[in-house]
Amino acid sequence: MLFIMLSGKWPAKQRKIAMLVNQVNLLQRKFEYCSPRLVARHDLKFALKLARDAIVSQSNRPAESSSVNSLNETCVICLEDTDRSQIFSVDECQHRYCFSCMKQHVEVKLLHGMVPKCPHEGCKNELLIDSCRKFLTSKLIETMQQRKLEASIPLTEKIYCPYPRCSALMSKTEVLDYSHSLMGSEQSVPKKCVKCHGLFCFSCKVPWHSGMTCYTYKRLNPNPPAEDVKLKFLASRSLWRQCVKCNHLIELAEGCYHMTCRCSYEFCYKCGAEWKDKKATCSCPLWQEENIWLEDHQDDEDEDDSDYDDDFY
Template identity: 40%
Template sequence: MMEEGTLERAHDLKPSPSDSDMYMLYFKGLVCKETTELLVGFGVAILDQDENLLFQMKGPLHGSGITDLEAELIALKRGLTEAVSMGINHLSICCDHDQIFELVMGRSAPEVNNIALLVDDVQRIRQQLKSVIPVLVTDQNHQASFVTKLAMEAIDYEISIRRSMTCSICFNNNFKAEDIFSSFLCSHRFCKKCVKRYIEVKLLEGGVPRCPYYQCESMLTLSSCASLVITPRLQEMWEERIKEESVPMADRVYCPNTNCSSLMSKTELSKSIKQGCVKCTMPFCINCKVPWHDNMSCNEYKRLMGTNLTTEDKKLNLLANRMMWRQCGKCKHMIERSEGCIHVTCRCGYSFCYTCGAEWTTRRGCSHKEEMDGDLCCDAI
């Protein structure tokens, strides 16, 4: 779902309305199709019963393929949210869009899912007010023209920014508007080439892509990155990373089949030690994190493996030593550190020292942790 971009407010006065005070909300969402890239802006104004302006707001809207109807509903949603935050109890919603008026009145049903979700949001926020009266006005109405102007100003400002835009990653400012990517939650902008490469690296590292701007925590989504033409392989990887983040670290279980490695949650598995992968169906031991060991207990298997390694295990250990890989002390997966701090966190959530393998804690740790400079440590992670 699309969200507002950078907002500009004015006359942000907080009224002290009584139960009988009636206020008016004017709103407008505009889609500009005259440029090489779709630009969307919105304007909101709240007036008292004497038509004195109490609040106004304008800003861009960012998202892939926003329609006129979506832009109008997002503007209305934003206006209603502000009215509630201002303590208003009675409100007239002044619409100059016939279809919006019919949707708000409940006379027509949304035809597509994203419109239905926005209408649900509008009705939910509307219920927080004591009374709401939708009013159909003409686009010649003075206040309707005023919020239209606010929306146009937001679009004009967006155009001016894009013309003088510099990518925050490569610092290049010599590209066309269609080569710009904007994170719709925070409005930070980059060239598409840099963002696409950043997403690929982030996914390969096992993370979920966020806005690449320094210290920005806004999440990127597959829908917001549609213009980047993400490959099917990266899309699948992205969906897997999202699934990983939804499962608490302590509950994550990975299939030991090297050709699968599918993620499962302990809460979705039975309490049996012997499990079957939900994807490849291979049976495995949830305690030992290995393919199922027939006719052996976990202790017997561990004793046997300690003294009787297979040829494949010996090759893996030799390769791990040569490549300086480390084995997670909890889930036993091999980990390779490409750069950065010696404090590493496995995808299962276990943190340890990459130099000696000791568990990493915030209060105390191995001697290597004590020797580290504070600015190199990642204890906050």
């Protein structure tokens, strides 16, 4: 479908797709000759490798005699000549990209709950926070710190503060050591959040139930809190899917059913079946048209209204 649009046989109506097609057309004009070809999915990596090798060979060409050109460097992602002061070099591998492309790359990875790594294909080097301060906003830096913290704590060690105004992520070992230094190591004593210092039950994962055992508390409170009930109802009504590995809730705003959770677990949004080696283990369709053309339908509705007056997780 996308190839048909790029070849000009079918106009792109969705805003994001139209922007992509326009960007590809602009890039095509930079070449002396360009002939688009539809590549099979299993040949995609080979095609990308050829493309990257060609780009690198062009960007590493001998420097021009002009002093102006010598101050510029071609970003191998956007193919734009950029002032070298605006080029970012990854600390470990020294792969180089412009600030604009790096910012977009990091934003997408953080949005998907992942720790950003070098954009170069096959490179596993993680980006350092201090180095990324050159092109990231303070809010993105804070999000990146949170993602690195989440990734540093194993799933079996993660624990969250039960107080809604805090909800700090901690490791069980961290909580036990912090509480032991303050109140002792007895199982019956409350544990303390390292951030808000609120007392909570390590076994029940709820605010501290003073004067009663865990068994008594669970017997007197058999039903989940009202907030949890509301969340479960909202998730069911909105058709949200919960990751079976980390229990994170995911909402499909638009796109295909292949989900990649922030914990890196891949599954089918429609039925929850796991994806293995980038392949589905279920027979569900890859997408539904209303999810792919969501913006088109909305644009059509807006146009109809104008006749009278005017995801991803």
